[in-house]
Amino acid sequence: MDIIKKHIGGIIFPVIAAIIGAACGIVPYFAIASIMTQLIDGTSDYRVFVPYVGLVFAGFAGAIIGHSISTIGSHNLAFSIIEDTRKRVVEKLSRLSMGTIEEKSSGKWSQFIVETIDKMEKPIAHVIPEVLANVLIPIIIVVIIFTLNWKIGLANLVTLPLGMLFSMLMMRDYEVKSKRYVEASKKMNAAAVEYIQGIKVIKAFNKSASSYDKFQKAVEDNRDSMLDWYLSVCFAMTAAMEVLPSTLLFVLPVGLYLFMTGGIAIPTLIMCVLLSYASYKPLLKAMAYTDTMANVRVVFGEIQSVLDLPEMVRADTAGAPQGFDVRFENVVFGYGGATGTTVFDGLNFTAKEGELTAIVGSSGSGKSTVAKLLAGFWNVNGGRITIGGADIGSMSLERNMRLVTYVSQENFLFNKSIRDNLKMAKENATDKEIEAACKKASCDDFIKSLPEGYDTDAGNAGGKFSGGERQRITIARALLKDSPIVVLDEATAYSDPENEAVIQQSIDNLVKNKTVIMIAHRLSTVVNADKIIVLEKGRIAAEGTHAELLQSSPLYKKMWQSHISGKDKAE
Secondary structure (H helix, E strand, C coil): CHHHHHCHHHHHHHHHHHHHHHHHHHHHHHHHHHHHHHHHCCCCCHHHHHHHHHHHHHHHHHHHHHHHHHHHHHHHHHHHHHHHHHHHHHHHHHCCCHHHHCCCCHHHHHHHHHHHHHCCHHHHHHHHHHHHHHHHHHHHHHHHHHHHCHHHHHHHCCHHHHHHHHHHHHHCCHHHHHHHHHHHHHHHHHHHHHHHHCHHHHHHCCCHHHHHHHHHHHHHHHHHHHHHHHHHHHHHHHHHHHHCCCCHHHHHHHHHHHHHCCCCCHHHHHHHHHHHHHHCHHHHHHHCCHHHHHHHHHHHHHHHHHHCCCCCCCCCCCCCCCCCCEEEEEEEEEECHHHCEEEEEEEEEEECCCCEEEEEECCCCCHHHHHHHHCCCCCCCEEEEEECCEEHHHCCHHHHHHHEEEECCCCCCCCCEHHHHHHCCCCCCCHHHHHHHHHHCCCHHHHHCCCCHHHCECCHHHCCCCHHHHHHHHHHHHHHHCCCEEEEECCCCCCCHHHHHHHHHHHHHHCCCCEEEEECCCHHHCCCCCEEEEEECCEEEEEECHHHHHHHCHHHHHHHHHHHHHHHHHC
């Protein structure tokens, strides 16, 4: 990954510290060997042993200090990489099409940004420095043993092939099964989130049992995948961890034979035995990270796959718009690209500056897609969309967003103060400007009636307010942005009859002297539009004023009669 390459220099120091710490960990074995040799030689002066005892404590102290420094340095590196990765992922999301983003739920994206990226910490903070150090030190110890006595060196290696064989058996299909477990864990988490988020619906429709069964199955699948993984590696992992350190089974008989035949002196024998015992201790520490090492490719691969997602590439080569007329010229578009479902196949219309152009149609006709294409959520597959003659496909997304204000039916507010939510439209907005926008949106009075006024937290997704209140706040936010083009994507969808007139007045204030495209399902909100476009299955079925369409379009007349009938029943 490019992010890790950027920080590669930061791993050198923790690795060196880890190696020094691991090396210090074997120093006590040399000191103990010397003490035992002195005792065998009959030394009784305690002063002879003081330096060796000091060396033992120094070795332990060096091991602790080296490990601590390595751990601090590697964790600092890991947290820096995680921080950079999260920033890059969030920046990446801003450059992706909404279609790509919507392939995953918000819950899955949040799980990825928080949990998946957090899984980088262990490999970076522990695996890289500690595994490298704990693999290098045994190699150095074995070399030392060979220099002392090559026959004992060979005896020390007898368990290595067998231990490596069991390790290879353990790692067979390890990544596949580990990935299966990770996926099962994700599904379980998603099922838990869905159950909690939908608890109101579950209770309302008495579906607790069936919903719980779905969650229970996800939990059972998670258990089965974990058990399958564990049972497949249990024997081999246990065998490897028992066989690898069993060097004394061969070193002791060989060493004793050599001593008895005069092939080795007692100090050398003691040193070889102790070093042999110490040689595989670091390897056991390294093996403790087997699971982490197996998951490294899975975790890093998942992160890289997000960073490699195709972006909405736009060169900022378009000239300055000559006015703010919006034109759709032979627009071709389908979700999923050229091979996906076609929505438009040659769509043409014009929304003139200073006019309100309404787009109506049945569900699935493509009216919301018009709004999202103009807002820059997708690139068109063919044709072009222009603002004042300038092709938005040749504009940067930032420039596109400055020209167009998009107000959706979701009316989303962030979990921070009303003031901060409004300032997202204009960061340096004064309190006077904020209040002026809210007055035009007919929400200043109700905001000031709140105990904390404009400093009141909106709650999660604006949950502290009603749908109508959120609508007015989002309209105020759009007023504050003051873009020349306003797109209202069913912005009055959740307004109740009592608030509809108030919200309509807010919208009237928003659209003054602007190019306005209004997507509507309530025809009563667009009767005064300068032009109404009727969409049917991605094609323009009719266009004109409300009065003209009632006379010329059977489809629009039917929609209007249905709307009036529904309104009468509601009353």
